[in-house]
Amino acid sequence: MEEKQAKGKRAYCSSSSAPVNALDDGCLMHIFALLSPIPDRYNTALVCRRWRFLACHPRLWLRVEGSVKSQSDPGVFPNLDSAILAARPGDTILISAGEEEHVATNIQIKKPLCLMGGGDLPDDTILVSSRGSDSALEFLSTCKVSNLTVRSELGCCLLHRSGRLTVEGCILQCIEHPLDHLSCPIVSTAGTYSPVQNGVSVARTRIEGGAKAVLTSGSLVLHSVRVLYARTSLYFWFDVSQKPPISL
CATH class of the missing domain: 3.80.20 (24 nucleotide stem-loop, u2 snrnp hairpin iv. U2 a'; Chain A)
Structure with missing residues (x-):
């Protein structure tokens, strides 16, 4: 068990210390914007919390959730009409x-x-x-x-x-x-x-x-x-x- 935890910790450290993580959020988000939403951008969201936040940022894509009652969460809309109205070209x-x-x-x-x-x-x-x-x-x-x-x-x-x-x-x-x-x-x-x-x-x-x-x-x-x-x-x-x- 301890050996598995140690391996997981080393993997996390090697991921967080990778050269790409030295880039600031704006640069990373620009890179993610060039990826296809599914599966590439979706897969980047599974790497770590920071990548998930950036890959799911409303600047990169909007979401339509029928169960949403309010628009307190930016980039999430209750219907397709409102999402299209708010969307930018591309x-x-x-x-x-x-x-x-x-x-x-x-x-x-x-x-x-x-x-x-x-x-x-x-x-x-x-x-x-x-x-x-x-x-x-x-x-x-x-x-x-x-x-x-x-x-x-x-x-x-x-x-x-x-x-x-x-x-x-x-x-x-x-x-x-x-x-x-x-x-x-x-x-x-x-x-x-x-x-x-x-x-x-x-x-x-x-x-x-x-x-x-x-x-x-x-x-x-x-x-x-x-x-x-x-x-x-x-x-x-x-x-x-x-x-x-x-x-x-």
């Missing part, structure tokens, strides 16, 4: 996992953001759009959606207007309905007039329901399609952009 918003579903109804995102589910699997974090809405999330800037389930009762899950939208490791569900022809997991209406590159990139994503998986307008085309068949699901990889289609 921020990552981590949405808490659990049995409680998060409401997402016609939420417009006009700045570059990353929305990420906090669970181990995409169906651990669920965004639900009500029947009276056009979409759950509407994107007017370059954004990324990762590790989330987005569920729409009537309408689309993701409405892409402009910018580059990346959907990775998600589940998009349109609930079965007599008017399912009005439902579509992904709708892109991006036009050629936008000065930034328009398009949607989808990887490792399960798409359920709706008359079509993707609905586009204008000169956008679907290409580079790949489908992986699993025992219970189909997972899709594809791109929607104005580039000429690639022959398969």
Whole structure:
């Protein structure tokens, strides 16, 4: 027992005396900001108390916790709307996992953001759009959606207007309905007039329901399609952009 404690103490001392720990908090936080939130930045929070404080600092990412009653804890918000309003361009918003579903109804995102589910699997974090809405999330800037389930009762899950939208490791569900022809997991209406590159990139994503998986307008085309068949699901990889289609 004493030998294990001694080894643990030596490991702690060697970690705390490492050259990187000679950097001040501002430098370390800048380094952590360059890491991907999950798993890299998440893993840095497990090193020691100081790294946990810096890696989880609200300057690096915001958190949506449905059970939060007040905003006494900076960087923690009771819903996705308030987190997006407070976010700065380039921020990552981590949405808490659990049995409680998060409401997402016609939420417009006009700045570059990353929305990420906090669970181990995409169906651990669920965004639900009500029947009276056009979409759950509407994107007017370059954004990324990762590790989330987005569920729409009537309408689309993701409405892409402009910018580059990346959907990775998600589940998009349109609930079965007599008017399912009005439902579509992904709708892109991006036009050629936008000065930034328009398009949607989808990887490792399960798409359920709706008359079509993707609905586009204008000169956008679907290409580079790949489908992986699993025992219970189909997972899709594809791109929607104005580039000429690639022959398969």
